[in-house]
Amino acid sequence: MATYRAVEVAPDGSLRPTERELVPPGPGQVRIRVEACGICHSDSVAVRPHDEAEPGRVPGHEAVGRVDALGEGVTGWSEGDRVGVGFLGGHCGMCARCRLGDFVGCTDQPYTGVHVDGGCAEYMYARQTGLVSVPEEMSATRVAPLLCAGFTVYNALVEHVRQPGGLVAGDLVAVQGIGGLGHLALQYARALALQVVAVARGADKEELALRLGAHHYVDSTARSRRCWRGPSGSSSSARQARTGPSSVKRTACAGPCTSPMRRRGVTGIEASSFHRPDGFPAAVRRLRTAVPLHGVVLRPAATPKK
Numbered sequence: 001m002a003t004y005r006a007v008e009v010a011p012d013g014s015l016r017p018t019e020r021e022l023v024p025p026g027p028g029q030v031r032i033r034v035e036a037c038g039i040c041h042s043d044s045v046a047v048r049p050h051d052e053a054e055p056g057r058v059p060g061h062e063a064v065g066r067v068d069a070l071g072e073g074v075t076g077w078s079e080g081d082r083v084g085v086g087f088l089g090g091h092c093g094m095c096a097r098c099r100l101g102d103f104v105g106c107t108d109q110p111y112t113g114v115h116v117d118g119g120c121a122e123y124m125y126a127r128q129t130g131l132v133s134v135p136e137e138m139s140a141t142r143v144a145p146l147l148c149a150g151f152t153v154y155n156a157l158v159e160h161v162r163q164p165g166g167l168v169a170g171d172l173v174a175v176q177g178i179g180g181l182g183h184l185a186l187q188y189a190r191a192l193a194l195q196v197v198a199v200a201r202g203a204d205k206e207e208l209a210l211r212l213g214a215h216h217y218v219d220s221t222a223r224s225r226r227c228w229r230g231p232s233g234s235s236s237s238a239r240q241a242r243t244g245p246s247s248v249k250r251t252a253c254a255g256p257c258t259s260p261m262r263r264r265g266v267t268g269i270e271a272s273s274f275h276r277p278d279g280f281p282a283a284v285r286r287l288r289t290a291v292p293l294h295g296v297v298l299r300p301a302a303t304p305k306k
């Protein structure tokens with residue numbers, strides 16, 4: 001029996017190494033040989049204690065790999081294709097939402113790493129409708145975070161660029177929270193020719209934010225105007241920054257500092273969706289340390305054990 005290695009969530013919420021049987025993909029599915037998988041706050045949905053009777057789920061929903069086998073009825077994908085899988089594991093194409101073209105709202109769509117095993121493994125399975133094509137020249141570790149964190153903030157930005165009267169080149173955008181999402185949001189905003197204000201607590205993120213393309217940095221814990229910093233100095237954009245940005249992308253729980261901006265701004269991501277009773281940081285920390293400790297190596301050359 002051929003098997004592959006993975007990391008699964010034990011009933012007590014800890015992560016443990018496991019082996020899964022390497023079976024052919026089901027109808028409409030592909031089997032993917034995983035190259036890399038990112039770690040996201042939403043992994044905490046799966047990395048938590050669960051009933052003994054429930055299967056230990058393999059987390060991970062920012063997976064990049066290569067199609068290794070095709071299930072019955074799969075069209076448009078071939079063995080060897082390089083693909084990515086995000087949180088939405090593939091729409092059904094049959095439900096009422098799908099028939100309206102609302103594939104995100106599909107009522108029969110598995111969440112990768114929550115309802116079905118995810119990418120913290122040498123192999124994974126996914127619906128063909130959940131796949132995106134990944135260019136050969138892009139490194140798996142760079143692409144993986146774009147499949148959830150990047151996709152989320154990119155969509156929020158582009159939505160406000162496309163809408164009538166929306167953002168145009170030179171408009172000021174604030175990115176609140178320079179973490180897993182925010183550090184990508186400010187790079188997208190800069191690439192869209194927007195003036196970018198990075199907002200974070202303390203001065204620790206300033207160097208990173210400016211290096212990644214932010215025009216200004218705001219230490220949200222600072223009380224004076226000196227908290228506004230950036231290479232543009234006292235330019236008109238900096239004055240605009242003091243009066244309020246056109247759009248605010250919140251990627252972290254809002255603090256008191258952001259309320260003046262929220263009055264004027266358009267929120268791309270609701271911070272309330274991040275409020276979890278069980279505390280996601282601990283779960284995510286466990287995932288980050290468990291994967292290398294358990295010896296699961298994710299690389300293109302991984303082969304199943306015979």
Ligand SMILES: [Zn+2]
Pocket residue numbers: 040041042043061087148149
């Ligand atoms: Zn995610």
Ligand SMILES: [Zn+2]
Pocket residue numbers: 091092093094095096097098106107108109
């Ligand atoms: Zn559907």
